[in-house]
Amino acid sequence: MKTSIVRPTQVRAGSKASFSRRTVSRGIKTLLLSVVSGFMLSVSAVSVQAEPELPHYSGQARLGSQTCGGSTCHGAAKPWANSAVLQNEFVTWSTDDPHSGAYKALSSDRGKRIAKNLGIEDARQEKVCLDCHTDNVPKELQSKNFDIADGVGCESCHGGAVEWLGLHVSGFGEREDYLNAGIYPTEDPKARAKLCLSCHLSDPRKSITHRIMGAGHPRLAFELDTFTANQPAHYRIDADYKQRKQQSSGVKVWAVGQAMAAQITVEALMDKNRNSAGIFPELFYFDCYACHHSMEEPRWEKRESVNIGPGVPRLNDSNLVMLRVLATAVDPAMSATLLDQTRALHESSSKGQDATLKALGDLSGTVSSLVDRFAASDFDAPAMWKIYDALVAEGLKGEFVDLITAEQATMALGSILAAIEASGASDDLQGYNDALAKAYTAIDKSEEYTSAKYTAALKLLAAARK
Ligand code: HEC
Ligand code: HEC
Ligand code: HEC
Ligand code: HEC
Structure with a gap:
């Protein structure tokens, strides 16, 4: 029997998302296992041929x-x-x-x-x-x-x-x-992340700025696995493909994408040619909605991981939040380190350049070790469910009050469910479709986003597990 997970074809910031059914056939699991145990290991040994x-x-x-x-x-x-x-x-x-x-x-x-x-x-x-x-x-x-x-x-x-x-x-x-x-090597998650993010986030040799955004450019929002599915795919991952190429689960692609995005952001913030615009910091790397929203309805809410209080611009830490949740499921000590380092970064932004560079330096080591770690690991179904539960729990704790983080969380949940389905580990995921669609609707229009609406969707996503 085939099951399907609803994922949007478009996750364009601030525009209407449309939904498509992404059907993944069953019976992949056995193939996957044989690939993992034999061929994939040898191929990844080959593609380790440095950074192309x-x-x-x-x-x-x-x-x-x-x-x-x-x-x-x-x-x-x-x-x-x-x-x-x-x-x-x-x-x-x-x-x-x-x-x-x-x-x-x-x-x-x-x-x-x-x-x-x-x-x-x-x-x-x-x-x-x-x-x-x-x-x-x-x-x-x-x-x-x-x-x-x-x-x-x-x-x-x-x-x-x-x-x-x-x-x-x-x-x-x-x-x-x-x-x-x-x-x-587009099949390699790390290489693919680097490729896509060079245009969808930033690249040291291409200059994307808040000035360009201010002129009317759409905000850039990106998640590697969701966007890979949305592109749409012009290839088929079948038995023959798995013979020829390494293949990664959507969760691995998501995880590597998050770690690379965090690394690229940290590097950009450390680069004096890109981290400022005159006397102002370069706002491209900040949370746009920290500044851009109506003042009719007060909306500031405290977030555990952001210890800077109201009235201070926040860096866009959405990728770091995703990394922290990933780490909660695979390495709790790492997760605690990330929380401390992210808080130190937020705090440093009102202390001055030296403090910021110090905080970024610490974070940089953690983040790049995660890139390699995720690139070298695979996630089985129990690990994927663990990450799913950790994400929902983090949201219910109030960490997704900002739209940009909720947007990353939504794409992540879609990725995880699609990957679990593709792994063949769960028979029926239909019950998740409505809840996921509600989460997508909650982030659909930035001006209508409220953390209450998002929490309602998260509760449905939690209930679907029962
Ligand atoms: C935005 C990036 C992008 C563009 C543009 C793109 N591709 Fe791809 N292509 C990918 C990715 C990602 C994959 C999947 C990973 C892989 O198999 O290497 C892929 C896979 C493929 C495959 C491999 C299928 C297989 O079974 O091994 C072929 C063939 C291919 N693309 C041809 C093309 C052709 C022809 C064009 C232009 C008409 C094109 N691609 C444009 C990113 C792109
Ligand atoms: C050379 C730069 C470049 C690279 C590399 C690139 N993209 Fe894009 N991508 C763009 C641009 C520019 C657009 C917007 C095109 C438009 O709408 O006219 C876009 C649009 C998209 C969209 C549609 C977004 C939306 O909101 O409708 C998806 C999905 C996407 N890219 C996925 C990918 C993926 C996955 C990769 C890596 C395999 C990738 N892109 C690599 C430049 C790039
Ligand atoms: C760092 C890479 C980057 C740079 C630099 C950049 N763009 Fe884009 N642009 C993108 C991406 C990626 C998208 C798609 C965003 C999405 O939908 O997720 C996009 C989307 C757009 C769109 C909307 C396309 C559509 O189909 O609605 C326009 C228009 C646009 N860019 C114009 C420009 C102009 C003009 C410049 C130069 C001043 C520019 N861009 C510079 C990456 C870039
Ligand atoms: C620290 C506050 C701050 C942050 C963070 C910020 N901006 Fe801005 N933005 C401004 C200011 C100030 C202006 C100039 C307003 C004006 O000209 O009226 C502006 C102008 C703009 C405009 C033009 C508004 C208009 O009415 O045409 C756009 C679009 C925009 N920003 C997008 C973004 C995006 C996208 C992000 C996130 C990547 C972002 N901003 C982050 C403060 C911010």
Whole structure:
């Protein structure tokens, strides 16, 4: 019997979320186990081949998405029955994946408004915008079929194809050969997190600022597993896939994504080129709704992990809260350390630069050790349920009063339920769908968010466990 978990197709900050049913077939468990016990270990040994450079900076020449999109290559109208990969990736990307429209967004009404407010004549000529909205590699790396208007294309994520196309068309080669030839390891959670977050959060070499937000750019909200599902997938994780590639549960993908996001934030706050805007701190890394909300209804509430009282801007600590909950379930001592260090960071923001750098330094070590730890662990069903319970409990304690944290918690709960379902460990998760949908509705419109509504959803999520 198939069960399904409701997850939104869109988790766009402040806009209407729409729901889709994500059905995951049963019977995966046995395969998973055999993969974990044998093949996966050897593959992860291979992909430990250091930190690959992001496609954006790798200096690999580009052929252009159209080159990948031939009808006998990745541009078939429908998936092929007897092929290892779907072969219709190009069609999925060009019709359903927002990345194919990312360049066009720069000349949309909103794009034009942002540009005008920043005093930019045309955002399609502006490096800062192009770096995230297309495959903005230097001219000398662009072959004749490359078109900048294709937006975030195949090679933005998989790497410039010139180096591996020969191997690719030959039909020979193991995954290891491709990795050696420079294809980007998108299947590896850490590498994938680094790739997606470079545009969806921040990157030392791309400058995203509160000034750009102020000009009208949508707030960036990201969770790796949910966004991987929403992209939508142009691949199928079947038996053949598991033979060729390492495969990770959604919970691992979520956990690594959270740890990497926290690490990227901590690094940005330590970087003097990015942590300030004149005499002000760079507000991009703060909780937007600490400042942006109506004053008609007083809404400030104390949070145990934020010890700075009312009237002080708060850093966006949503990823740190998720990490702390994850640690509660896998390593309680680590969780206590994270709580202390996060509180010290919040406190330091009103003490001055030196105190902040000291707090960030401490946090940085903890967070990067968690990146590696999660990347090396797997979560079985009891561990996933433990994390689920810890998340709900944290919310009921009043830690999700801020929308940004509630938003991360919601995507996390969706990820966990989908991963439990995919593991085949639970027969019937239908009872969770309504409760999860309520949580998604509570975070849907920022101006309507209240912690009371969210708590009501959390109670349903807790009751579904009984
Ligand atoms: C750090 C990467 C980054 C930079 C820099 C950046 N953007 Fe974006 N932009 C994004 C991401 C990611 C989204 C999608 C956000 C979401 O929906 O989660 C987005 C969304 C948008 C949208 C909304 C698209 C839609 O379909 O509604 C517009 C318009 C836009 N950006 C314009 C710009 C302009 C103009 C600039 C330059 C001033 C710029 N962006 C700079 C990453 C970036
Ligand atoms: C925003 C990033 C992104 C873009 C753009 C993108 N992909 Fe992918 N692609 C992924 C991820 C993530 C996966 C899943 C992990 C994996 O298998 O490596 C994947 C997987 C694949 C696979 C592997 C399927 C398998 O069974 O091994 C193929 C083939 C593929 N993509 C082709 C394409 C083509 C062709 C395009 C352009 C039309 C494209 N991708 C655009 C991120 C992207
Ligand atoms: C080169 C920059 C870049 C990279 C790398 C990238 N994205 Fe995006 N992504 C964008 C931009 C820009 C948009 C907004 C496109 C638009 O709406 O016009 C976007 C939109 C999205 C959306 C739709 C968001 C929404 O609210 O509708 C999802 C989902 C998404 N990306 C997932 C991913 C995932 C998963 C990865 C990594 C595998 C990834 N992205 C890598 C730039 C990037
Ligand atoms: C410390 C307080 C503070 C934080 C935190 C903050 N902002 Fe702002 N924001 C401001 C101020 C001050 C302005 C300028 C208001 C004006 O020009 O009227 C502003 C302006 C804006 C505007 C333009 C408002 C308008 O009416 O057009 C937007 C949009 C915006 N911020 C988005 C964000 C986002 C997204 C975040 C989180 C990443 C954020 N802000 C974090 C204080 C803050």
